Amino acid sequence: DGEAVVTGIRADGTGYWEENFYVPEMPTGEYGITAEGEQTQDIGELNFEIKPDIVLSPDEGHVGIDLTATGHGFAANEDVVIMYDDSQVATAETNDKGSFSGVSFLVPVGIHGAHQVTAGYAAGNAASAIFTMESDPPPVPELISPPDGGRVGFIGRVTPTFEWSEVSDDSGVYYNLQIATSENVTDTGEFADPIVSKNVSVGTSYTLEETEALPLGTYYWIVQAVDGAENESDWTAARSFRAGLLP
Structure with a gap:
């Protein structure tokens, strides 16, 4: 999409090369990848899509723990609603790169096992991650x-x-x-x-x-x-x- 992500690549004697790179922080959407060089002919553009994604920290714990959600690949400058299962627990606003960070909330009372945390907005795009509630029973009283x-x-x-x-x-x-x-x-x-x-x-x-x-x-x-x-x-x-x- 016009931004250089890797430079200094050298092909082998057969003209073959392979390189990895991290996708830049960008809003949701479809982007193109091209390669060019002093002796490289024009090649067709490859397309890929950036989709919303969220990461939870921590991703497992107990009732009342402070849970933080970080998101990337959303639309730029949009209000995002954070849901824990079916309940709204927080809101966030994405930056001009479609990201948000440091959105925290207390894990509510709920049964042990997997719980879905979802971040979405009016445009309909959403991302989800799983928080695992602890399953250790309490001690037996006397x-x-x-x-x-x-x-x-x-x-x-x-x-x-x-x-x-x-x-x-x-x-x-x-x-x-x-x-x-x-x-x-x-x-x-x-x-x-x-x-x-x-x-x-x-x-x-x-x-x-x-x-x-x-x-x-x-x-x-x-x-x-x-x-x-x-x-x-x-x-x-x-x-x-x-x-x-x-x-």
């Missing part, structure tokens, strides 16, 4: 209270508080609590017939509400940690407790 085989409450229906240890995960964490009258579990480790199932997003304890109060009897409880990328820890081993001191 059950604290009630202790295994312990008793809670006195008479009537009781609303005990359940406590477990905190676990940490780069993608953030919440907990699943289950209570059952049988310690039978499924292949995944959760109770087969829970009577209480709760998601606890704040803290490491849960107190039953009056509508969840337990009558006299023996019960079992388990806890699981889940991170912001929906990676699940194993369930804890079941602990038993007795509701009520009487009879």
